[in-house]
Amino acid sequence: MKILIVEDEPGLRESIETYFNEGDSVCEIAYDFTSALAKVSVYRYDCIILDLTLPQGNGLDIIRHLKANQYNDGVLIISAKNSLDDRIIGLDLGADDYLTKPFHLSELKSRVTAIVRRRSFNGNSTLIFNEINIDLAAKMVTINKQSVKFTRKEYSLLLYFIANKGKVVSKSAIAEHLWGDSIDIADNFDFIYSHIKNIRKKLVEAGSNDYIQAAYGMGYKFTDT
């Protein structure tokens, strides 16, 4: 998952980032309203963890900005206990959920995972694409009932493809999804190519069809048509 953490309190921000980075998430951070707005204007996230009281502005305006531009990023509000009104406004504006500070990082992660699952995979814990069966909780892929091992990045890319099945995804969108904006995207096109090559090989060797089509000069498409 690609996550944006918007939180001005350094201790909390760092602990969230460390916690999510230990899993298979790519995290980006924003320290204040302006940097958060800059990020969401350019990049899309599976989920934005959003503090409301920020230097230079209110997190609610980030949600307004997303809606005004019809961006569909998931949003989880993290806010202080006494800001009930803001939480309600946030949910009315289209935030997916909220969590009151202080919270356990494990709960934050389950909430974020639930949001991403709900948005990308209609709340299913199992994702099925023809002969490919993915257990999202266990992160296990089975093909024709046979378990197939993928690396973290391969798994993340396979899910990304299936979530966007039938659509062309550009190499830069893939790079952004896998590594965030912290890297020079062009340097990673070779890595994308080798990840795709490996995914294909594993799928085909396990008896799956080859669903990944290269759209010349544009990117890739995961499709069975």
Ligand code: CA
């Ligand atoms: Ca704050």
